[in-house]
Amino acid sequence: MRSNNPVLTSLPGARGQSGYGYQGGYQGGQLGSVQSGVASSAGFERPMTVDDVVLKTGVTLGVIVLAAAANFGIALSGNYGLAMMLTLVGAIGGFITVLVHSFGRKFGSRAVTLTYAVFEGLFVGGFSLAVTGWTVGGADAGALVFQAILGSLGVFLGMLFVYKTGAIRVTPRFNRVLTGAIFGVAILALGNLLLAVFSPLNPLRDGGMLSIIFGVVCIVLAALSFLQDFDLADRLVRTGAPEKMAWGVALGLAVTVVWLYTEILRLLSIANRD
Template identity: 30%
Template structure:
């Protein structure tokens, strides 16, 4: 499914309206506005694509810096604690009406540490050195390709894509919960449960599920771009850029984890 930040935010819908666009303007005021020189986005205090890109980069860099100590000095307890904090903070950001760059900074730091520690755990536990770098390159390469396709106009978020995201996202969630129950209550000795206990021909089920999840995440990225496009065209306030950037980061984190897991299952030791 699309990032919950966008699907739950009214400001990203196609017909969103904002206060600064609905104020009554007299004929004299309108003429005065026409006589003024063209205003920059900063002067109009409206959301821009450049603003979303810069804020996405800030969050990504912050998460990367926080990932360094997690990667170099991992701690299992701290890894789980940071994952829990990041999850709770992300829920607050998603459902909070007002934007909070401070909360997003907390999310970036905790999520970054978690990803760094998780990467070290997978590289050492399954003996796949370099898996983190491979997953990182795959994530940003996928992001760049999907963005290029969207900007070219060859790919657009349609009603069919929306239905696909809803159905496939729900199916993936059901599988993940079922697999978690299988790992807890079943007799599997695998760290991945059904993902490695079941084979689809010569390939573990986890690789097939992982590729499907990456495709779902790619469609989710297209939806994210479309929602951002709506907000910019509708003249959303500039502070919405933070929420849009956060929504993109959520999808990129999901992509990274999926790539990391695929690499571990394919090339790592069970």
């Protein structure tokens, strides 16, 4: 089974590799059953646990928050131009880091995950400043950021509850539909970006009704993506994947959290302007 999350597609077996190196394997894109046996020539690797996923995801999100706070501080100290430059660097750097992880041969690199966290934190900090109008006297800017964080946490916990109760089952059909929907949204976003660059039009991000609908769709898709990410993490744990793979799961969850946060914050800022 594979996730539509781009950073969760470089798992062993997704490209015909022979397994985890600890026990069991990931063959033909499917998580194989755990097989007791001999550790690989690389040596014994402790199997991943739920605690590993929680800890590494927490560390990754913590680094994002720290980097965002640093960019906040730079802007509020009067260096708004530098903060916006770091925001652009963060956006590009985060995108490149995800590509490196997605097309790399190894899943679960701590260095790649933490590098992504730093870049994405810079982006999130600058994005929050720009969208809320914090530096131009936005009295409600802090409240908007807090509400977006609270909303993201609520969606995360809500989808975890949905997954645990089995209210929505992650099936091959679910994966295909969700992947197609996200692919479609990505094409629309790219088309809108090109339109905004080469014309005065920006229909998906101008605060109009179409922009609001697009934002709601993105929030729903991000929420559903959590189900796939939870399912993949659950299967990796149950099949005895190496502990280091928890870093890959943490990266995937962080990508979804950031996507969700930015869309919620953008919609809140539109509502606040109205």
